[in-house]
Amino acid sequence: MSNDREKQKTVRLRINSQVIDVPEGRTILEAAKEIGIYIPALCNHPMISQSGACRVCIVEVNGTPVTSCTTLVEKDMEVITNSPYIEDLRRDTIDLILSDHPYDCMVCQKTGECELQELAYSYNIRKPLFSGERRIYDKKDGNRFIERDMEKCILCGRCVKICDEVQGVGAIDFAYKGFGTKVCPPFERDLDCEFCGQCVMACPTGALVGRDWIGKGRYWKIREVDTTCSYCGVGCSITLHVKNNEIIRVSSRPDSVVNKGLLCVKGRFGYGFISSPDRLKQPLIRKDGRLKAASWEEALDFAADKLKKIKEAHGPDAITGLSSARCTTEENYLFQKFMRAAVGTNNVDHCARL
């Protein structure tokens, strides 16, 4: 108990002359957030270790500029987040980043939810002071799911870290040095990973977006529907982005209880089946070699008849039942009950092995 109490030890410091008590071990960035003081940050992400790379979250501690995402709170610290000196440094860093970034916000998929765009807006940087050469790259990645526009990459490193530290895959890393530093898969080959899209979720700019999202709609023109992913038994919380009654993207909220905003390739990118024209909407029975639409009555009778005949001729173990992981637990329970009690076999399985 006493140990626990010690862990809860707090330190008292001042942020913009506001006195605040914060538990030890917090960063200045976290402490400021708690009292509603916003400090912009581009490389910081709650799920990954802090790197202090973007230099945007810089604040003044007792007169010295430090990055607030890496500096832990200390007793009697005097933090200033918004002095003209700090704001100038921050503005100039954002300016430099913008000077090496395409100005195509009007067609960028990320518009409106881009963290860099938001900073350009709040610091009113119309045209960078430090203009100059911009990196020009071919978009040559042929993977199916993720559009990688490395000209828009600000090298914050969130994607590299989330892939390594959270997903445990390490599909991408920094390559080259100097101005030509670039995030890419080994030897600049096409991305060939699990395509979980954690990197896409973490990317602050339009450098990484879902390939199927492009041109489908702006995020403020969609209706968000929170639901549960039906692919497997984990039950990740997902948010469907719906426009004109069509699902154009799937995301997950960072505060989701089960999955904390993380998804897999199916949950994030495998939503195309929902509006697919190939999707079955009524039962079909093959007659004379061709599938023909039938009523449920007809179809169930047909199936029951065939099952009975097989059972009589070859015994119940000649029959196997395969169910879907997309059904609910209750439905799957009923299905196995049906196979065991009605058909009389233990040959039952389902597809949650993917």
Place this chain on the structure above:
Amino acid sequence: MIEQQTVTIKVCLGTAGRASGGADVLSIFQKLIQLNGIEAQIDKKCSYTKVGCRGFCSKDVLVDVIINDQKVTYQSVKPTMVEKIVTEHILKGEPVADWLTKEDYESFQTKQHKIVLGPCGEIDPESIDDYLGMKGYRAAEKAISKMRRDEVIKKVIQSGLRGRGGSGFSTGTKWEICKSQADSTKYIICNVGEVNRPLAEGNPHAIIEGLLIGGYAIGSEKGFIYIRERYHLSVERLRLAITQAKDKGFIGRNIFGTDFCFDIEFSFGTEAFICGEETALMESIEGKRAMPRVRPPFPVQKGLWGKPTVINNAETFSNIPLIIGKGARWFSSIGTKESTGTKVFTLSGKVKNVGLVEIPMGMPFRDIVYGIGGGMESGVALKAVQVGGPSGGLIPASMLDMGLDYENLSKLGSIVGSGGMVVFNEDDCIVSITKFFMEFLQRESCGKCPPCRIGTKRMLELLTKITEGRAEYNDLATLERLSGLMKTSSLCGLGRTASNPFITGLNHFRDEYLAHVREKKCPAGVCTALITFSIVEDRCKGCTLCKKVCPAGAVSGEVKKPHRIDAAACIKCGACFKACKFKAIKKQ
């Protein structure tokens, strides 16, 4: 009984010595002397030693011939010259006067204060017995078997030794903080940088001994030597030294009969300037991409694999056995009060004597350039001295009387850095120099933080604009603003110091910048976009030499009549300017 007389031949086999054919020179000496039975003829015992670098590499192969303590040094020795030296000097006792080193070698050597480089030209770096002969490993024995850890650290603190690279932090204090960390696993790393190569090649055991003492002092059982793999000779000699030290029991278990155990491992780097930054270096040892970490926590608190770690360079470690052996007071009597001891620099540029030099801290720049360096080459006046590698500040001629130490370097906007010292003369353009260094730093930026990655790029673009006559006055203000941002906002030392050459250059040579920006002129005549070559008709004798040397066919004219340069065709290579014997070509 009279002691038998001896002849000792010492041949430089450092990197430059080997490249100049030192190995052949040595083997021919051995062959000739043995074949002809010279030892018997002169009744003297002959011995041969391969030694490390003496710093004066432009005159390699350097060979000492010592007969009965009478030492003379030959310079630029070729294998074909050996026979004459043997017959005239060793047999007849008359040195070959023409081939001996001259006054420049004398002034180069005698004005230095060699404490760490001293043994480099004297002992065989591949022989532990040579090192033991100069009381080698006695300091380690004394520290490990007779002194407590805190006593060793106290002595290093008292000596005033500061890191011989980077920011010059007190070595003893660094060790003390590391030792006080609760974690029982600690690491100690020796970084062998470019400027340390002669130490590793000339006296590797001193580095090993220093590392060993450091390991004992902080309570570490594991040391790393971080070195670029392509420094083959350094690696070879350090590896041999470690093997020899292990055989003698100086490295391994229960060293000097105590319970102290210590092992040394190599870690190889490639071609990354950023690995001079200690946290990037640690990332590299861990097998990751060399990108600096944010501090705090400092390496002494959380370093290699999260354990308390001390990083010092090979020169710092080379000083340790001397401090333990000869005492802190002896060490602090050299140099100044705040900057004790000596510092090794690579002196280069437009001075007569270039090479590796070791100077006592506080020596005025003037004494280095005009004393050790022998003054300016080809009589062109000194313009600036740059200390500390590509991100060192430019020190103008007017400040040459200042002493070289940590305090003054910091005042002058410079750093000890990588230990480079380049002398520039009036023919060098400050803007071009700055651009050159910025190009290097831009290429070597690790890319992690925007102020460095994009900042160096923008600075390079603006400096290029200035050298090409496309800059406006505002660009100077933009450069200044960028410099300020990079200095405060960059993540590590590379970005923070990258603007030093620009800031100091603009401070001391503002007129030169203004000439480029306002008048579109390069006063030094270096920036090709800003100069034109023309022929002064009165002086031109029509000798046609300029026409002959011009690679672009831009010169026209008949024999004995004044020539003309077609400005549109001229590629501004300056060949005509150099060739003209009548000073008839004008460069503006």
